[in-house]
Amino acid sequence: MSEEKMMRLGQIARKLNVGTATIVESMAKKGFEVENNPNSKISMEQVAMLEKEFKSSALDKEEASHLSIGKRHEPISLEPEAPKQEKAPEPTPAPVHKEEPKPAVIPSTPTPEASTPTPVPEPEQEPEKVSSDPPKLEGIKILGKIDLDKKPAIKSASVPKPSYQQRGERPQDQRKQNPNQPKQRPDQRPSQQQNKPGQPQNRPNPQGQKPVQQPPKPNVQAPAPEAPKAPFVIPKEEAVTEELISAKADSLKGLTVLGKIELPVDRPKKKGGPVASSDERNRDKKRPRKRIDKPGTPGQGGQAGGPRPPQDQRGAPRLANQRPGGNQQRGGAPQQRVQKAEPTPKEIQDQIKQTLARLQGTKPGSGKSKSRRDKRVARDREVEVEGEEAKILKVTEFISANDLAALLDVSVNQIISTCMSLGMFVSINQRLDAEAITIIADEFGYDVEFTKSIEDEMVEEVADEAEDLVDRAPIVTIMGHVDHGKTSLLDYIRMAKVTSEEAGGITQHIGAYEVKTKTGHKIAFLDTPGHEAFTAMRARGAKITDLAIIVIAADDNIMPQTKEAINHAQMGGVPMIFAINKVDKPNANPAKIKEALAGMNLLVEEWGGKYQSQDISAKTGLGVEELLEKVLLEAEILELKANPNKNAVGTVVEASLDKGRGYVATVMVQAGTLKIGDIMLAGQHYGRVKAMFDHKGKKLKAAGPSTPVQVLGLSGAPQAGDTIKVYDTEREAREIANSREQIQREQNLRTKKHITLDEIGRRLAIGSFKELNIILKGDVDGSVEALSDSLLKLSKDEVKVSIIHQGVGQISESDVLLASASDAIILGFQVRPSPNAKKLAEQEEIEIRHYSIIYDAINQIKDAIEGMLEPEYEEVITGNIIVREVFKITKVGTVAGSYVTDGFITRKNKIRVIRGGIVIHEGEIDQLKRFKDDVAEVKAGYECGISIKNFNNIEIDDTIEGFDLKEIKRKK
Numbered sequence: 016m017s018e019e020k021m022m023r024l025g026q027i028a029r030k031l032n033v034g035t036a037t038i039v040e041s042m043a044k045k046g047f048e049v050e051n052n053p054n055s056k057i058s059m060e061q062v063a064m065l066e067k068e069f070k071s072s073a074l075d076k077e078e079a080s081h082l083s084i085g086k087r088h089e090p091i092s093l094e095p096e097a098p099k100q101e102k103a104p105e106p107t108p109a110p111v112h113k114e115e116p117k118p119a120v121i122p123s124t125p126t127p128e129a130s131t132p133t134p135v136p137e138p139e140q141e142p143e144k145v146s147s148d149p150p151k152l153e154g155i156k157i158l159g160k161i162d163l164d165k166k167p168a169i170k171s172a173s174v175p176k177p178s179y180q181q182r183g184e185r186p187q188d189q190r191k192q193n194p195n196q197p198k199q200r201p202d203q204r205p206s207q208q209q210n211k212p213g214q215p216q217n218r219p220n221p222q223g224q225k226p227v228q229q230p231p232k233p234n235v236q237a238p239a240p241e242a243p244k245a246p247f248v249i250p251k252e253e254a255v256t257e258e259l260i261s262a263k264a265d266s267l268k269g270l271t272v273l274g275k276i277e278l279p280v281d282r283p284k285k286k287g288g289p290v291a292s293s294d295e296r297n298r299d300k301k302r303p304r305k306r307i308d309k310p311g312t313p314g315q316g317g318q319a320g321g322p323r324p325p326q327d328q329r330g331a332p333r334l335a336n337q338r339p340g341g342n343q344q345r346g347g348a349p350q351q352r353v354q355k356a357e358p359t360p361k362e363i364q365d366q367i368k369q370t371l372a373r374l375q376g377t378k379p380g381s382g383k384s385k386s387r388r389d390k391r392v393a394r395d396r397e398v399e400v401e402g403e404e405a406k407i408l409k410v411t412e413f414i415s416a417n418d419l420a421a422l423l424d425v426s427v428n429q430i431i432s433t434c435m436s437l438g439m440f441v442s443i444n445q446r447l448d449a450e451a452i453t454i455i456a457d458e459f460g461y462d463v464e465f466t467k468s469i470e471d472e473m474v475e476e477v478a479d480e481a482e483d484l485v486d487r488a489p490i491v492t493i494m495g496h497v498d499h500g501k502t503s504l505l506d507y508i509r510m511a512k513v514t515s516e517e518a519g520g521i522t523q524h525i526g527a528y529e530v531k532t533k534t535g536h537k538i539a540f541l542d543t544p545g546h547e548a549f550t551a552m553r554a555r556g557a558k559i560t561d562l563a564i565i566v567i568a569a570d571d572n573i574m575p576q577t578k579e580a581i582n583h584a585q586m587g588g589v590p591m592i593f594a595i596n597k598v599d600k601p602n603a604n605p606a607k608i609k610e611a612l613a614g615m616n617l618l619v620e621e622w623g624g625k626y627q628s629q630d631i632s633a634k635t636g637l638g639v640e641e642l643l644e645k646v647l648l649e650a651e652i653l654e655l656k657a658n659p660n661k662n663a664v665g666t667v668v669e670a671s672l673d674k675g676r677g678y679v680a681t682v683m684v685q686a687g688t689l690k691i692g693d694i695m696l697a698g699q700h701y702g703r704v705k706a707m708f709d710h711k712g713k714k715l716k717a718a719g720p721s722t723p724v725q726v727l728g729l730s731g732a733p734q735a736g737d738t739i740k741v742y743d744t745e746r747e748a749r750e751i752a753n754s755r756e757q758i759q760r761e762q763n764l765r766t767k768k769h770i771t772l773d774e775i776g777r778r779l780a781i782g783s784f785k786e787l788n789i790i791l792k793g794d795v796d797g798s799v800e801a802l803s804d805s806l807l808k809l810s811k812d813e814v815k816v817s818i819i820h821q822g823v824g825q826i827s828e829s830d831v832l833l834a835s836a837s838d839a840i841i842l843g844f845q846v847r848p849s850p851n852a853k854k855l856a857e858q859e860e861i862e863i864r865h866y867s868i869i870y871d872a873i874n875q876i877k878d879a880i881e882g883m884l885e886p887e888y889e890e891v892i893t894g895n896i897i898v899r900e901v902f903k904i905t906k907v908g909t910v911a912g913s914y915v916t917d918g919f920i921t922r923k924n925k926i927r928v929i930r931g932g933i934v935i936h937e938g939e940i941d942q943l944k945r946f947k948d949d950v951a952e953v954k955a956g957y958e959c960g961i962s963i964k965n966f967n968n969i970e971i972d973d974t975i976e977g978f979d980l981k982e983i984k985r986k987k
């Protein structure tokens with residue numbers, strides 16, 4: 016169905032026999048912009064236009080498809096039949112001889128035919144000849160095609176399809192079989208022809224099956240004018256068969272589809288075989304489709320249309336079995352196709368919706384109480400058809416190929432074969448990552464939208480009635496550059512406002528605090544420390560928060576992390592209030608900060624802008640009260656409200672395992688009220704709320720909106736940023752937790768803990784890739800600067816490139832640790848990691864990429880963030896050797912007496928000479944020796960002598976690194 020609405024550029028180009036560029040150009044002239052990509056979609060209207068335009072080209076192709084060398088000969092020979100006949104006999108004998116062995120097996124019925132072609136030598140040979148006729152057909156096939164071509168071709172085309180269906184064979188197979196079992200074809204053909212001439216002929220040969228009827232044909236057609244003519248008559252038939260062959264190719268698809276479905280549906284009990292077991296889900300899903308087909312139109316896709324309408328399907332085979340002849344012309348595959356074309360787009364859509372509805376609700380035992388749970392689960396795997404052209408497949412990542420097939424309404428085999436054509440080998444139950452799902456769905460004309468069940472559930476929240484809503488406290492995040500005073504400000508606020516109220520109260524770090532101002536208003540603060548603030552949690556934090564306080568030290572400048580904080584707040588649509596800190600310092604210059612902000616198009620109120628700012632000193636408390644008042648003012652404008660009288664929804668701020676108390680999660684309740692005993696789900700963990708504490712350690716029985724609480728009772732530690740939600744039953748929570756756990760397991764299996772360039776494609780597909788953090792190390796300052804500048808320019812709207820650290824020298828352990836903390840990749844330009852850093856990187860799964868050419872680095876990063884990284888070659892370091900002694904030998908150069916420390920080195924290896932972690936030379940080995948012998952390879956633990964082509968500057972303690980370029984398979 017999808018194919019009917021949209022076509023790919025490639026398909027159309029093939030169909031119209033023109034290049035994609037020609038089509039694109041043509042479309043451009045008509046005002047349609049189409050990318051010159053075989054996968055570009057083109058609407059049927061546009062296709063129709065193109066078909067008109069390139070009609071002649073398409074016809075050329077069609078004609079060409081009918082041509083074969085043999086055919087060309089035939090038309091010439093057929094026109095002047097008589098003369099050609101004389102020539103014809105020459106080819107005939109050859110096939111006869113070849114097939115002579117077969118005739119013995121062949122029944123007597125064909126004999127008449129045989130007699131005609133052969134010169135008439137012996138009566139006994141006639142039957143043999145009959146058998147041999149079919150072989151002649153093959154040879155003659157080529158000859159016969161052209162004359163009959165178009166008109167007869169159409170008729171014959173309908174005929175052959177059923178014959179293939181009967182056999183359940185492919186045309187190729189038939190071709191192969193023809194020489195061996197020629198009987199079938201001749202039988203069918205004559206029978207068809209007989210129908211035309213008349214039935215009486217059938218009677219005379221009642222003995223045999225249908226083939227008996229054939230003999231009369233030759234007699235009729237070749238009334239025996241001349242002996243030679245008979246063979247020509249046969250060629251004509253053969254020509255028909257050839258044309259049939261070409262048409263048969265189309266029927267194959269229908270047949271394969273039909274066969275698949277019937278087996279599992281009809282005989283599920285007996286054969287649970289390998290296919291059946293894997294298709295169990297499909298059965299359930301497919302069954303309902305039968306119902307759809309009966310009342311409605313014949314079918315949707317290949318599968319649905321095929322198996323469901325038993326009339327059509329069985330009709331074809333029955334006809335085939337009973338009457339291989341004339342009836343087939345009308346029935347069979349061609350009819351099915353016509354029927355498929357009939358349904359209107361609306362009907363088709365209705366069918367899809369019905370199918371989907373059943374797909375989602377077919378599980379036995381669901382009963383009437385499908386309720387929200389089923390809806391939620393269904394929502395995870397939902398196909399939405401919006402309009403005629405927009406097909407969006409809503410799906411979670413890591414669904415299996417089988418499930419994807421069900422959603423796309425195609426057979427699993429189609430998915431698998433599509434994957435194979437894309438260079439991916441998948442099994443039925445293999446789970447697919449986002450990138451693969453996107454590519455496959457695209458092949459079937461769907462766009463993919465990955466759903467996060469967490470977000471889905473949030474979306475599912477029923478809108479609150481206005482009267483249920485009450486004011487809630489603002490949730491504020493304090494962000495800013497390192498050492499600009501975030502912690503100091505929060506500490507001051509807490510000390511002044513919290514601990515002072517409750518003398519002796521124990522303030523714990525729980526990542527979120529609630530503060531009461533002098534005016535009695537509450538403000539909730541989120542405290543996300545350290546590097547977390549730079550990555551996921553801060554991005555998430557910006558979503559949780561209503562307001563962001565951006566702390567900027569008045570004695571400093573707008574620093575990179577300040578800018579990042581501002582970016583996060585802006586991207587999250589979170590209002591900002593600037594706190595210009597450290598104004599107590601003599602060198603403080605708040606005006607300079609405000610000016611810098613103005614330079615970023617962030618005008619503060621004092622300067623006539625819309626952003627509030629407050630000069631403060633977190634140390635002395637100067638201006639802090641005013642800052643809080645401004646926060647409340649801003650919150651008032653936001654009209655923050657929530658319904659406290661419903662199941663709680665919130666976000667995990669942090670979680671840990673406490674020895675005595677089990678898993679403890681700090682949760683910011685955002686709506687509803689969390690109560691003791693509630694069944695909560697957070698990430699893939701669930702449990703009953705056993706106890707709750709506020710940030711002072713005081714026990715709570717309930718926590719309303721904008722309240723940060725520590726919660727005990729979860730089955731595990733959720734991740735910061737996970738949504739927490741309360742369910743009515745434990746079963747609901749458990750099911751969702753299990754499905755999330757399954758997905759998580761897949762993710763763990765398939766994805767690396769930290770970002771890699773290859774991983775970027777996957778993350779881009781699911782839309783979770785927002786920034787690429789890079790740690791850049793190089794051999795000299797100039798190249799680091801140049802590379803850094805170029806990389807930063809690669810930032811795009813969707814992906815931001817951040818160089819979180821850059822420097823000169825070896826890649827160190829601290830570089831790896833920083834990369835681990837900030838989910839960064841490390842790029843080394845002409846430098847290598849220290850042994851410890853290398854080990855650590857392996858442990859932490861941090862990707863370190865080495866480059867020797869700046870453009871390589873830039874291009875790879877560029878390709879990666881454009882989702883097109885397909886490295887053809889990957890560098891594999893085969894081994895390292897350390898230089899222990901250096902010999903200068905005249906006429907030979909410098910030979911390094913070395914020891915292979917790890918891996919191995921071969922003479923064909925490329926090598927790099929590394930001194931103090933810096934690459935000083937890259938080249939090839941000149942000679943590799945063990946003692947006096949040239950050797951091809953030296954393994955770890957052995958000594959060797961090595962000389963390097965055109966390089967003599969080897970020193971003791973240099974490391975020589977051997978490497979190979981390994982070809983990487985492309986994914987697409």
Ligand SMILES: Nc1nc2c(ncn2[C@@H]2O[C@H](COP(=O)(O)OP(=O)(O)OP(=O)(O)O)[C@@H](O)[C@H]2O)c(=O)[nH]1
Nearest residue numbers: 496497498499500501502503596597600632633634
């Ligand atoms: N004079 C003065 N010093 C301040 C003020 N605020 C913070 N500081 C000092 O600045 C230094 C850094 O303050 P922090 O609160 O740790 O800064 P931060 O932004 O939280 O730093 P990170 O947690 O590392 O991101 C500390 O030594 C504070 O004492 C202030 O208003 N005046």
